[in-house]
Amino acid sequence: GQNIDQPTEMTATEGAIVQINCTYQTSGFNGLFWYQQHAGEAPTFLSYNVLDGLEEKGRFSSFLSRSKGYSYLLLKELQMKDSASYLCAVLDSNYQLIWGAGTKLIIKP
Amino acid sequence: GAVVSQHPSWVICKSGTSVKIECRSLDFQATTMFWYRQFPKQSLMLMATSNEGSKATYEQGVEKDKFLINHASLTLSTLTVTSAHPEDSSFYICSARRQGRDTEAFFGQGTRLTVV
Numbered sequence: 688g689q690n691i692d693q694p695t696e697m698t699a700t701e702g703a704i705v706q707i708n709c710t711y712q713t714s715g716f717n718g719l720f721w722y723q724q725h726a727g728e729a730p731t732f733l734s735y736n737v738l739d740g741l742e743e744k745g746r747f748s749s750f751l752s753r754s755k756g757y758s759y760l761l762l763k764e765l766q767m768k769d770s771a772s773y774l775c776a777v778l779d780s781n782y783q784l785i786w787g788a789g790t791k792l793i794i795k796p
Numbered sequence: 797g798a799v800v801s802q803h804p805s806w807v808i809c810k811s812g813t814s815v816k817i818e819c820r821s822l823d824f825q826a827t828t829m830f831w832y833r834q835f836p837k838q839s840l841m842l843m844a845t846s847n848e849g850s851k852a853t854y855e856q857g858v859e860k861d862k863f864l865i866n867h868a869s870l871t872l873s874t875l876t877v878t879s880a881h882p883e884d885s886s887f888y889i890c891s892a893r894r895q896g897r898d899t900e901a902f903f904g905q906g907t908r909l910t911v912v
Contacts, residue, residue: 720900729889729903788839
């Protein structure tokens with residue numbers, strides 16, 4: 688079956704750095720997405736990786752290793768507004784999005 | 797980025813009535829739209845995939861006669877929850893992808909449905 692694993696919850700301090708990991712086992716791979724979702728709102732797009740390596744976009748970076756079925760989202764200089772759930776999603780061989788359960792990130796002052 | 801508009805944002809209805817939720821792609825053509833349901837503190841659950849001009853494909857366990865999906869044009873898909881019951885209360889979210897299969901999904905704002 689298809690499976691995406693990410694931690695349920697993480698806690699970090701304002702101003703610090705946090706890394707949210709995502710491992711996947713899917714039927715085929717056509718890219719990996721990270722989304723941010725604040726409580727009661729729809730997800731918003733953060734990043735897309737299809738090749739191995741690190742993609743940097745401001746305070747957020749996303750890394751992919753296809754051979755390991757692994758990705759991480761790195762958040763730097765954490766701000767209170769970064770408190771949200773972070774969803775990992777993989778495009779499988781049928782170009783369907785398979786979603787992880789999300790990681791709830793709690794930022795403390 | 798592309799904009800997907802979902803309406804209404806929230807709705808309260810009586811048990812036994814029907815509710816229609818609209819999902820529009822405002823500045824792009826979406827040949828495929830997706831409907832999700834999300835219960836509190838849970839991940840997105842795909843309900844159905846909606847293709848323009850054809851019948852929707854429902855996920856296992858989703859009643860197609862209860863959740864009616866219509867994708868009449870390249871910019872509009874609707875989800876109708878028929879004979880709603882309190883257990884249907886949830887957050888319903890649509891997403892759309894532009895033509896080109898390896899593209900991101902753009903999400904509507906979501907609809908908070910409460911059935912009383």
